[in-house]
Amino acid sequence: MIDLIKKSLLAGVGAAVVTKEKIEEAFGEYVREGKVSAGDARIMAEKIAEQGRREFDEVCAKLGTKLRDAANASDGQTQARIAALEQRVLALEAKAAPPPTRSGEP
DSSP, X not given: OHHHHHHHHHHHHHHHHHHHHHXXXXXXXXXXXXXXXXXXXXXHHHHHHHHHHHHHHHHHHHHHHHHHHHHHHHHHHHHHHHHHHHHHHHXXXXXXXXXXXXXXXX
């Protein structure tokens, strides 16, 4: 499960890199066509990149919280199952134990 999460996060980072490249490419085109100045294009690209980083950080934080919550819930369920199994084992061991012998009897 951890590997899946890592791969998902890395895919998100990869998508952000591709997006940044696409943004730079698009703004480069606008600069060449004279629609925006190079300075304005740089400022807009930085704003978009910063917003993307903030959103990525927020998603990571939310994912971390959800994973901790799921692990805690799972941990409580696991502990309850283990306690129930221990009780069953004790009951089965008590049934399987040989009857006590009286002293002096073979």
